Amino acid sequence: MTRRPSRRATAGQWLLLLAVVAVVWALLRSAGHNLAQRNMSLGFGFLGDQAGFDIPFHLVSWTTFDTYGRALLVCSLNALLVSVMGVVASTALGLLIGVMRLSANWLVRNTAVAFIELIRNTPQLVQIVFWYAAVLQALPSARQSLAVPGGILLNIRGLYLPRMITGPDGSFLPWLAMLVLAGTPFAWRLRIRDARIGVKALLLPLLAAALFLADVDRIEWPALKGFNVAGGIGLPPELVALWAGLSIYSAAFIAEIVRSSIQAVPRGQQEAALSLGLKPRQRLLLIVLPQALRLMVPPLTSQYLNLIKNSSLGAAIAYPEIFEIFAGTVLNQSGREIETIIIVMAIFLVINLLTSALMNWYNRRVALVGR
Amino acid sequence: MSGVILKFLGCCTVLSCLVGFAGEARAQSTIKSPTLEAVKQRGQLNCGVDTGMPGYAFQNSSGQWDGLDVALCRAVAAAVLGDPDKVKYVGLTSKVRFTVLQSGEIDMLIRDTTLTFTRNTQLGLNEAVINFYTGETFMVRKNLNVAHVKELDGATICVITGTTLERDIADYGRANHVKINTLLFDRPEEAFAAANAGRCDGYTDDGGSVAAARSGMQHPDDWVILPEVISREPLGAFVRQGDEPWSNIVKWTHYAMVEAEALDISQSNLDEVKKTTTEPEARKFLGLEGDFGKMLGLDNDWSYRIVKSVGNYGEVYDRYFGPKALGLPRGLNELWNHGGLQYVLAWQ
Amino acid sequence: MTAEIPARSPAHRLAGHTAGSLSRGIRQAMNALRRNLFNSIGNTILSGMMLALFWLVIPPFVDWAVTHATIAGISKSACDGSGACWTFIKVRLPSFFYGSFPPTERWRVDLAALLLVAFGIPVLRDRVARRGLWVVLLLTVFPVLAGVLLVGGVPGLPYVGTHLWGGLLLNTTISFVAVAGSLPLGMALALGRRSGLPIVRMLSIGFIELWRGVPLLTVLFMATVMLPLFLPHGITIDNLVRAMVALTLFTSAYMAEVVRGGLQGVPSGQEEAAYALGLKWWQVQYCVVLPQALRLVVPGIVNTVVDLFKDTTLVTIVGLFDMLGAVNQAINDPAWLGLAKEGYAFAALLFFVCCFAMSSFGRRFERRLERSTPR
Incomplete structure (x- = not known):
């Protein structure tokens, strides 16, 4: 893209590298010196120490006897959970609002504008705290739980779903179910005698579900016991509030991405679709959106990365994610500030680089080749 | 090319101005306390407090720092610098409090912090004094x-x-x-x-x-x-290890507030007591007899200034936790002769 | 769902300006209402849903914020608890703007704000001669003037330590410094990322991806906890400066990506032509590529600035009491306990006003750009 750099510039970059290395080396040296002076040592052995505190929400098992290392795993999974939920919800909501933003209906269009402006121009921290307060205020206390049909209980402590207790460990059925589920997309693309299996492949997930159900031993229904609901799977309101806060904030940005991408689809495409007699909905779904999607992918990627990083704001509303548990409680109990912060930064960096790589791969697949 | 170098040098100058060199002050005196010297040279005490906890440290309606922990900061500033207002408050979350003290950014940490075994032995910090016994x-x-x-x-x-x-x-x-x-x-x-x-x-x-x-x-x-x-949650002040004279100053500043209460010396009757008292205890406390202030590396008026600026311990407690404030009974924080734990080593 | 691409013809845009007399206006409005909201069954349903949404949200809010609210009095006892207690905001307002800045010296902050407006307007106005000169003045003369005014320490202006700064003053100062610092740094990084020199490119990519990959909270945390550790013993950096440096580095990575987008938008023929004229690398970048690229990315830069301004609320973690920190402080004042809602509502409003003003400018610039760019 540019011409070949001059010899002087090529030499200059080595000088730059030298300078960077020198600065980093000087910083590390004085850090070592300072650590020695304060009788501090660096080491990651503390990850094996017993944590001794409770984590209220965990996807994998957790007891107070577990180690700091396992606490890291627990809170990283929590952060990933809310991030994945947020990415899905913000995309859906952002798409909806972005399309509303372009609606011919004045009221719908301007509601979307107002929503986008309001969300984009206030700090996310305030919004998350707001959603938390709003969620908490809307829900009844534990003893007046709302009973949703299907054995679901809803109260201020969370949403309680019935839990299926599966058979003894080592049963092959869940694994088989997962295998079937994983195979679905491949089956979809499979061709038998030049005919794609296509939609018929959706029978496979049903099969998987049946396999899962076959393995279920009994169902544990949530019920009020003492102060709280016991049994079942509980989704804490912190998760819901953080999910709402992250998704709604990102949705406002995604809506703008959607709008500008749709507007960037050449008008001729619309006109051509119109002249073919396609209905408005068909024009949107078949002609405009697929083309707009290609333009959306790179800016969407950076929104997703922001969302993942902002999940660390969950610390403000007691959602047990990395910053709250690992850079909070663990850091304080172990007194290992430097190590914990390095670990936290490394984890976020890895998650973000992986997401970035995945989205880039997707982008290369959907991007138009050779224009 | 030389222009680029000049610009680079200019940038370096600006940066070094931003950095600002706070030189190591190790002046020779009879009591060697680097922290005390630094505070005196700076003319300001850097005090780490809570970012906002009613009772301990908060900003009142006029935006001024206030609270039980803040009172100790003010008392130390009054004793050392002669002016309780010469304090820079650094609001700290519980996550960063110890590192900020270790790095030397603050001179003392008084942030409703529990004094524990591990903190005493592992952090390289000294627990100067307990100003609030609770659990x-x-x-x-x-x-x-x-x-x-x-x-x-x-x-x-x-x-x-x-x-x-x-x-x-x-x-x-x-x-x-x-x-x-x-x-x-x-x-x-x-x-x-x-x-x-x-x-x-x-x-x-x-x-x-x-x-x-x-x-x-x-x-x-x-x-x-x-x-x-x-x-047990004994809350108190932390200072860096290796500077015992400074630790003593913080410790005895709190003791001075407790001693004043034991001697019935309050902010209001202080001047009168100083003029009229003949009691040896009170005279020693107020620096009329003995050289207690000098032994700390301060002057003999130090305890007078403490009571003058913040009052005795009972007054401070009442101001933030008394019936008119948060309404917490004194319990363990009563003086030792009233069944509590606030005890002063002998003022001898 | 009906989605149409709004017509962007000049005639459509002018329609609003040429509206004639009042009655004609009303008739037009009625027509517009019918045409826009109730022209089909689907649209009528949509409009009805929106109206229902408004009906659910707006009246309770107005009840709380206006009808049952209290603003009189100077203590919490003035509020009866049925609505918002704006008295609290009224009493604590100065601390939201100035933090603990000494009351007798607050005129200095006001004057600095006026100066910012005075230097800022010529930069932002549509048509202005010598915009470049004003930008340079804003980035050189103004910081010196404002710095002297705010810090003091010269005859006539007593010294005010940065630990006394707070409230919106802090958000504004940090944002300004971070923008002024991250723009040039971001440009350098963007050029570096496109450079033909492999080491320069790698260093730039590494820098950008590192900062973009970690949450701001950890960056700020590192500025407090780690920075003193990496500096030679005895050197301390002011807390505020540390937060500024952290935010500058963090923002520069985002700026770099924005500027890179602009650089890619400049046709490569421009660069080739410039080289063909015998210009050197930096001449090509400085005189040909960057001016065109920057013009394209002004909206992107404005968005980054808005994000930065919102992110300054996170500096509480390094012990600085910005606007949100001041609100948190006020909520914890024993005399005013239990008024968190009012505090956060006010903070949200204030941020909305500031950020909305900035993004409106960005959008206006974008429209101007669209008009002047040949399609």
């Missing part, structure tokens, strides 16, 4: 009809993270075979709000903070503080 207590909603902590099996309690409390609860639960769920908050105001909304059945913290939390509820009368104290 972990619970506050629960009245309508739960709970009278004791043991009955809290299965309950959810709001806690502030980065403290000794989480572990205390887990240990208590293990010892008493109850399961108390915790919800960990970063900041007190968020924990208060969640308790208010009914997200948790109760709130736990040291006794002083629980009193503050109760007064922060929408209907304080709906909440009851349980009688049990499940841990």
Whole structure:
């Protein structure tokens, strides 16, 4: 893209590298010196120490006897959970609002504008705290739980779903179910005698579900016991509030991405679709959106990365994610500030680089080749 | 090319101006305290306090720092610099408090911080003095009809993270075979709000903070503080190890406030006592006899200035935790001769 | 769902300006209402849903914020609890703007704000001669003037330590410094990322991806906890400067990506032509590529600035009491306990006003750009 750099510039970059290395080396040296002076040592052995505190929400098992290392795993999974939920919800909501933003209906269009402006121009921290307060205020206390049909209980402590207790460990059925589920997309693309299996492949997930159900031993229904609901799977309101806060904030940005991408689809495409007699909905779904999607992918990627990083704001509303548990409680109990912060930064960096790589791969697949 | 070098040098100058060199001051004096020298040279005491906890440290309606911990900062500044207002308050979250002290950014840390075994031995910090004896207590909603902590099996309690409390609860639960769920908050105001909304059945913290939390509820009368104290939480001041003279100054500043109360010397009668008293104890305390101030590396008026600027310990306690404020009975914080733990080493 | 691409013809845009007399206006409005909201069954349903949404949200809010609110009095006892207690905001207002800045010296902050407006307007106005000169003045003369005014320490202006700064003053100062610092740094990084020199490119990519990959909270945390550790013993950096440096580095990575987008938007023929004229690398970048690229990315830069301004609320973690920190402080004042809602609502409003003003400018610039760019 540019011409070949001059010899002087090529030499200059080595000088730059030298300078960077020198600065980093000087910083590390004085850090070592300072650590020695304060009788501090660096080491990651503390990850094996017993944590001794409770984590209220965990996807994998957790007891107070577990180690700091396992606490890291627990809170990283929590952060990933809310991030994945947020990415899905913000995309859906952002798409909806972005399309509303372009609606011919004045009221719908301007509601979307107002929503986008309001969300984009206030700090996310305030919004998350707001959603938390709003969620908490809307829900009844534990003893007046709302009973949703299907054995679901809803109260201020969370949403309680019935839990299926599966058979003894080592049963092959869940694994088989997962295998079937994983195979679905491949089956979809499979061709038998030049005919794609296509939609018929959706029978496979049903099969998987049946396999899962076959393995279920009994169902544990949530019920009020003492102060709280016991049994079942509980989704804490912190998760819901953080999910709402992250998704709604990102949705406002995604809506703008959607709008500008749709507007960037050449008008001729619309006109051509119109002249073919396609209905408005068909024009949107078949002609405009697929083309707009290609333009959306790179800016969407950076929104997703922001969302993942902002999940660390969950610390403000007691959602047990990395910053709250690992850079909070663990850091304080172990007194290992430097190590914990390095670990936290490394984890976020890895998650973000992986997401970035995945989205880039997707982008290369959907991007138009050779224009 | 030379222009580029000049620009680079210019940038370096600007940067080094920004950095600002605070040189090491190790002047020779009879009492060698690098911190004391640095504070005197700076003309300002850097004091690490809570970012906002009613009772201990908060900013009042006019934006001024106030509270029990703040009073100790002011007292030290009055003793060392002669002016209680020469304090730079650094608001610290529980996560960063120790590192900030270790790095030398603050001269003392007084942030409702519990003095513990590990902190004493592992952090390279010295625990100068305890200015507030308390323990972990619970506050629960009245309508739960709970009278004791043991009955809290299965309950959810709001806690502030980065403290000794989480572990205390887990240990208590293990010892008493109850399961108390915790919800960990970063900041007190968020924990208060969640308790208010009914997200948790109760709130736990040291006794002083629980009193503050109760007064922060929408209907304080709906909440009851349980009688049990499940841990010891001696809250006090931290300084860096290796500077014992400075540690002494912080320690004896607090003792001066307690001694003043024991001698019935208060902010209001201070000048009168100083003029008229013949009691040897009071005369020694006020620097009319003996050289106690000089032994600390200060002047002999130091204790006078402390009482003049913040009052004695009882006055300070009443101002922030008394019946007109948060309404926390003095209990352990009474003087030793009233059945409490606030005790002064012999003023000899 | 009906989605149409709004017509962007000049005639459509002018329609609003040429509206004639009042009655004609009303008739037009009625027509517009019918045409826009109730022209089909689907649209009528949509409009009805929106109206229902408004009906659910707006009246309770107005009740709380206006009808039942209290603003009189100077203590919490003035509020009866049925609505918002704006008295609290009224009493604590100065601390939201100035933090603990000494009351007798607050005129200095006001004057600095006026100066910012005075230097800023010529930079932002549509048509202005010598915009470049004003930009340079804003980035050189103004910081010196404002710095002297705010810090003091010269005859006539007593010294005010940065630990006394707070409130919106802090948000504004940090944002300004971070923008002024991250723009040039971001440009350098963007050029570096496109450079033909492999080491320069790698260093730039590494820098950008590192900062973009970690949450701001950890960056700020590192500025407090780690920075003193990496500096030679005895050197301390002011807390505020540390936060500024952290935010500058963090923002520069985002700026770099924005500027890179602009650089890619400049046709490569421009660069080739410039080289063909015998210009050197930096001449090509400085005189040909960057001016065109920057014009394209002004909206992107404005968005980054808005994000930065919102992110300054996170500096509480390094012990600085910005606007949100001041609100948190006020909520914890024993005399005013239990008024978190009012505090956060006010903070949200204030941020909305500031950020909305900035993004409106960005959008206006974008429209101007669209008009002047040949399609």
